[in-house]
Amino acid sequence: xxxxxxxxxxxxxxxxxxxxxxxxxxxxxxxxxxxxxxxxxxxxxxxxxxxxxxxxxxxxxxxxxxxxxxxxxxxxxxxxxxxxxxxxxxxxxxxxxxxxxxxxxxxxxxxxxxxx
Amino acid sequence: xxxxxxxxxxxxxxxxxxxxxxxxxxxxxxxxxxxxxxxxxxxxxxxxxxxxxxxxxxxxxxxxxxxxxxxxxxxxxxxxxxxxxxxxxxxxxxxxxxxxxxxxxxxxx
Numbered sequence: 001x002x003x004x005x006x007x008x009x010x011x012x013x014x015x016x017x018x019x020x021x022x023x024x025x026x027x028x029x030x031x032x033x034x035x036x037x038x039x040x041x042x043x044x045x046x047x048x049x050x051x052x053x054x055x056x057x058x059x060x061x062x063x064x065x066x067x068x069x070x071x072x073x074x075x076x077x078x079x080x081x082x083x084x085x086x087x088x089x090x091x092x093x094x095x096x097x098x099x100x101x102x103x104x105x106x107x108x109x110x111x112x113x114x115x116x
Numbered sequence: 117x118x119x120x121x122x123x124x125x126x127x128x129x130x131x132x133x134x135x136x137x138x139x140x141x142x143x144x145x146x147x148x149x150x151x152x153x154x155x156x157x158x159x160x161x162x163x164x165x166x167x168x169x170x171x172x173x174x175x176x177x178x179x180x181x182x183x184x185x186x187x188x189x190x191x192x193x194x195x196x197x198x199x200x201x202x203x204x205x206x207x208x209x210x211x212x213x214x215x216x217x218x219x220x221x222x223x224x225x
Contacts, residue, residue, distance in 0.1 A: 004159075033213075042205055042215035043160065056212060090159050097211050104150070105213055107159030 004108035023074040023091030031097040035090040050097040122216030135193040139206035146208035
């Protein structure tokens with residue numbers, strides 16, 4: 001299995017809702033990432049988990065809360081989002097953050113989030 | 117601070133032509149330089165990557181040229197096809213991958 005699976009593919013939520021994005025990989029990768037991508041922009045790094053521990057938080061607002069329950073799963077919990085948070089949220093994994101280039105990143109297809 | 121500068125922003129090439137996309141980086145600690153291809157509604161997919169101790173890498177129709185002294189690298193797509201029409205991102209990594217702003221490539225039949 002050489003895929004990163006993200007669910008749901010699309011999500012519409014109100015500003016008072018609580019929702020979660022899920023990401024799963026079975027490649028034995030030990031680093032997992034959340035990226036945010038706005039239309040016609042590059043992906044921007046949000047969080048990095050290395051060996052199930054949060055290693056990087058790129059000054060992301062607390063309304064985004066990541067969780068890594070085990071080496072195969074990565075969640076992003078959403079609460080009290082703003083319309084400007086609407087974007088494509090991408091999950092990625094790599095062999096090991098410390099390996100040169102991470103050993104290559106594999107991206108999921110993303111969750112298209114719309115905040116109304 | 118933009119650590120990877122990519123140009124051009126958009127590119128139109130005729131079928132069979134050569135597409136060339138350029139990137140320049142600032143962070144000399146980067147030790148891995150990938151190119152990603154992204155189709156609408158999909159996540160980026162790794163196309164080809166190079167390490168700074170190599171000046172050129174070729175995989176099929178795709179070639180990376182790397183100039184360490186100039187801190188520049190480029191992607192060449194030979195015999196460009198309409199199916200190559202996508203957005204291409206260069207990147208630099210020293211543990212975390214930072215993307216350039218992207219180039220939208222259109223290959224005309």
